[in-house]
Amino acid sequence: MFPFLVIFIVFCLVLTFYIRKNDTAQQKAQHDFFEKERLSNAVRKKDISKLDYISIPLDKIPVKLESSTEKTFFELAEKPMLNFVGISNTDLKLQYGTANLEILTQYENNFLDFVAILPDYASELIEAGEKETALMLLEFAVSVNADSRKIDTLLAQLKEELSSM
Numbered sequence: 001m002f003p004f005l006v007i008f009i010v011f012c013l014v015l016t017f018y019i020r021k022n023d024t025a026q027q028k029a030q031h032d033f034f035e036k037e038r039l040s041n042a043v044r045k046k047d048i049s050k051l052d053y054i055s056i057p058l059d060k061i062p063v064k065l066e067s068s069t070e071k072t073f074f075e076l077a078e079k080p081m082l083n084f085v086g087i088s089n090t091d092l093k094l095q096y097g098t099a100n101l102e103i104l105t106q107y108e109n110n111f112l113d114f115v116a117i118l119p120d121y122a123s124e125l126i127e128a129g130e131k132e133t134a135l136m137l138l139e140f141a142v143s144v145n146a147d148s149r150k151i152d153t154l155l156a157q158l159k160e161e162l163s164s165m
Contacts, residue, residue, distance in 0.1 A: 033090075040093035048100055054081040054111060054144050061133055065124055073114075073121045081111040083145055115141065119150040126158065134158060 056077040064070070082104065084092060093101050118141050125134035138155040141148070 036094070037090050040090045041098055043094055043097045045097035045099035046095070048096055048104065051082060053107075054083060054114075056114070057136070057140060060136060065128055067124055069117060069120045069124055072117055076110060076114045076117065079110040080107050081114060082107040083111050084108045085145065085147055111144075111146075115146040115148050115151065118146070119148065119154050122151075122154055122158075131158060131162060135162065 058074070058077055084104065085108075089101060089105070092104055096104060118137060122134040122138050125131070125137070135155070135158050138151055138158065141151050142155065
């Protein structure tokens with residue numbers, strides 16, 4: 001019985017050590033986060049006119065399918081878009097100022113809406129026989145880092161289909 005008690009006590013001590021170590025690390029991470037957030041809230045508005053805005057090459061899309069998807073696509077194409085995937089709001093505020101956060105978020109949402117509707121529009125183009133236009137749009141989306149499984153899958157299928165012709 002004595003060896004079992006010693007093993008149990010050692011186990012409890014080791015467990016307590018790792019729990020405290022984890023708590024300390026968590027408190028430090030939380031403190032660092034709130035300090036970064038506090039600093040970001042004090043950053044003044046900066047110029048965002050020179051950012052790398054995403055422009056859809058509308059002049060290369062001659063097709064008029066007259067569908068609701070196409071209408072939405074062209075409406076989105078007219079809006080300013082930025083890709084901030086992987087960048088936190090705190091980092092955006094630190095880099096561009098707190099006052100720009102709302103507009104930058106809207107520009108990112110425009111981009112995310114574009115990424116969401118593009119596979120549907122590309123599918124409609126493919127069905128209408130405009131495979132080259134669909135290919136160009138899908139490749140454009142990949143070039144601006146549109147991280148979408150639907151886009152990647154559709155692009156791969158289209159490239160395979162075009163290469164087998």
